[in-house]
Amino acid sequence: MMSDEVSPAEVEDEGLAHQAANAVAAYRGGDREPLARLVRSVTPLLWRTVRAQGADNEQAQDVVQNVWLTLVRDIESIRDPHATLQWLLVTARRAAWRTVRRSRDDQIRTEQDDQITEWLVAPSDEAPDVQVARDERDQALWRHVGALPERCRQLLSLVAMVDRPDYAVVSRTLGMPVGSIGPTRGRCLAKLRLALAADPTWSLQ
Amino acid sequence: MTAADDSVLALVASGAIDASDEEILRRLDALVNAYDPMPDGLVERIGIALTVEALQAEVARLHLVGDLASSVRADEASIEADTITFTTDVLTVMISVHHDAGRARVDGWAAPAGRLTVELHQFGDVQVTQSDEDGRFSFEDVERGPARLVLRRPSDPTVPIVTPQVEL
Numbered sequence: 001m002m003s004d005e006v007s008p009a010e011v012e013d014e015g016l017a018h019q020a021a022n023a024v025a026a027y028r029g030g031d032r033e034p035l036a037r038l039v040r041s042v043t044p045l046l047w048r049t050v051r052a053q054g055a056d057n058e059q060a061q062d063v064v065q066n067v068w069l070t071l072v073r074d075i076e077s078i079r080d081p082h083a084t085l086q087w088l089l090v091t092a093r094r095a096a097w098r099t100v101r102r103s104r105d106d107q108i109r110t111e112q113d114d115q116i117t118e119w120l121v122a123p124s125d126e127a128p129d130v131q132v133a134r135d136e137r138d139q140a141l142w143r144h145v146g147a148l149p150e151r152c153r154q155l156l157s158l159v160a161m162v163d164r165p166d167y168a169v170v171s172r173t174l175g176m177p178v179g180s181i182g183p184t185r186g187r188c189l190a191k192l193r194l195a196l197a198a199d200p201t202w203s204l205q
Numbered sequence: 206m207t208a209a210d211d212s213v214l215a216l217v218a219s220g221a222i223d224a225s226d227e228e229i230l231r232r233l234d235a236l237v238n239a240y241d242p243m244p245d246g247l248v249e250r251i252g253i254a255l256t257v258e259a260l261q262a263e264v265a266r267l268h269l270v271g272d273l274a275s276s277v278r279a280d281e282a283s284i285e286a287d288t289i290t291f292t293t294d295v296l297t298v299m300i301s302v303h304h305d306a307g308r309a310r311v312d313g314w315a316a317p318a319g320r321l322t323v324e325l326h327q328f329g330d331v332q333v334t335q336s337d338e339d340g341r342f343s344f345e346d347v348e349r350g351p352a353r354l355v356l357r358r359p360s361d362p363t364v365p366i367v368t369p370q371v372e373l
Contacts (some may be wrong), residue, residue, distance in 0.1 A: 032259055038278065041249050047243040061244060065251050072258050133236065141232055160234035164222065189226060190218035196229065 015029065015165025017087065018110035023198070029077055039068060044094045045161050045170075052154040062162055063095045084157035089173040140201040149160055151176065154190035159189075216257075252323050295314040298356065298366075302373050309347045309373040315356060322353040349373050 021039060023034040039139060046067055050060045071078075078084060133139040145153055153173065160168050176186060185193065196202040235236040290299045315321055318340040320325045325344050336342040354368040 004299055013337070032255075035255070038250055043251060044243050047247070048237065048241075051241055057244065061247055064247065068251050069218050069258055072255055074261050125348055138232055138236060141229065142236055145233060145236075156230070156233060157237045160230040160237065167222070183227060185218050185220055185222055187214060187218045187317075189222070190220075190230055192229060193217055193226065194214065 016045070016168050017082065017085040017166055020088070023080055023082040024071075024075060024081040025140055026083050027072070035072075035120075040186060043068075046088060048157055048161060049089055049092045050096040052157065053093060054100045055096045059099050060096070063092065063099055067092045067095060085113065086169050086173055108203065132158065138200050139153070140196065140199050144202075145196040147195065148188065149193060152191065155186075155188050156192065227356045289371060293366055296356065296358070296366050298354065298368065300354070300371075302371075304349065308350060309349050311344040311347055311352075311373065313354070317341070320359060322357040322359075324357075326350055326355060327352040347373060 018039075019034075023038040026032075026034040043064060046064045047060060050063045055063055070091060071084070071088065078087065129160055132186055133142050147154065148156070155171060155174050155176055158174070159167055171186060176188070234247060253342075253353050267293075288299060288301045290297065292298075297316045298313060299315075300311055303312070305311045311325065313323065313336075315336055315371045318338065319336075320338060321336040321340065321342070323334050324335055324340045325347065327348060327350065330345075332344055334342050349368050350373060353370050356368075358364075358366075
């Protein structure tokens with residue numbers, strides 16, 4: 001007999017975009033708890049989005065917090081709650097970009113901060129700090145990701161954080177839409193797959 | 206890149222994400238996290254900021270019960286009482302406005318009952334009164350025009366409750 005109950009796995013399958021829509025609707029209805037949970041789920045994604053724009057650690061924390069405050073202040077004016085996740089990502093990206101541009105103008109960025117996100121925002125000829133890699137496969141992966149175009153590195157680092165239902169939203173936000181029928185790899189992931197397939201360190205294990 | 210390479214890439218790109226892709230993405234996520242972890246406590250700090258924001262928004266936006274346009278008469282000559290009710294999580298305020306000879310009288314009642322400091326803000330000017338133990342207060346001989354009430358509870362004087370602007 002079929003059960004009408006929705007299993008936890010199915011709820012998870014709905015993804016962050018769905019969770020965000022529900023949180024906005026609940027918040028408008030006076031229930032702030034779902035939004036608090038959404039902050040927990042989505043803040044890591046915003047963090048990486050903002051860092052990928054080259055914001056330093058402190059700037060990134062301010063930008064991410066301001067994105068959430070802006071959402072809450074404007075929550076009544078969101079016409080389509082289902083676009084909330086995309087709104088968060090786009091707002092974070094633009095805010096980070098503005099912050100970085102302003103601070104570059106002011107030349108207040110430090111050498112140390114530049115290095116942290118270099119692998120995401122700048123072309124890199126060699127693999128950055130591979131100490132984070134646990135094993136040879138990770139090292140190979142890190143090396144090949146580092147060799148991808150900047151936009152691909154940013155896209156994959158964000159897509160890697162979300163489950164399938166949200167691939168499309170994240171990709172679209174970066175201007176790299178994936179297939180409309182189902183989540184396809186897209187060119188960035190395909191490039192990485194091909195590079196890894198040709199690397200015995202990865203493919204022979 | 207040759208045309209052949211490009212067609213291979215296009216083919217792979219149009220393929221559905223499989224278990225190997227999932228593994229690649231999972232490993233990549235762990236690597237990026239290790240490389241650039243989100244600062245400890247960031248989520249908690251944002252939570253606190255949002256709570257403060259929500260509390261302020263709550264007091265700043267007393268919800269109007271009923272339709273303001275219909276509860277406050279546009280009819281200038283009317284001296285009938287018009288009643289407006291506002292509510293927040295912590296307080297409900299009802300005011301009735303009587304018009305007489307181009308002036309207004311505001312009678313109000315706040316619940317739960319108790320002594321409150323009530324301010325009437327109008328044209329940058331403030332009149333202050335205290336409600337009685339039953340939460341009743343009034344302002345007499347008030348100029349007509351847009352006004353706003355600010356109510357302060359003795360238990361929480363720094364967090365005022367502010368009504369939307371109403372036309373007296």
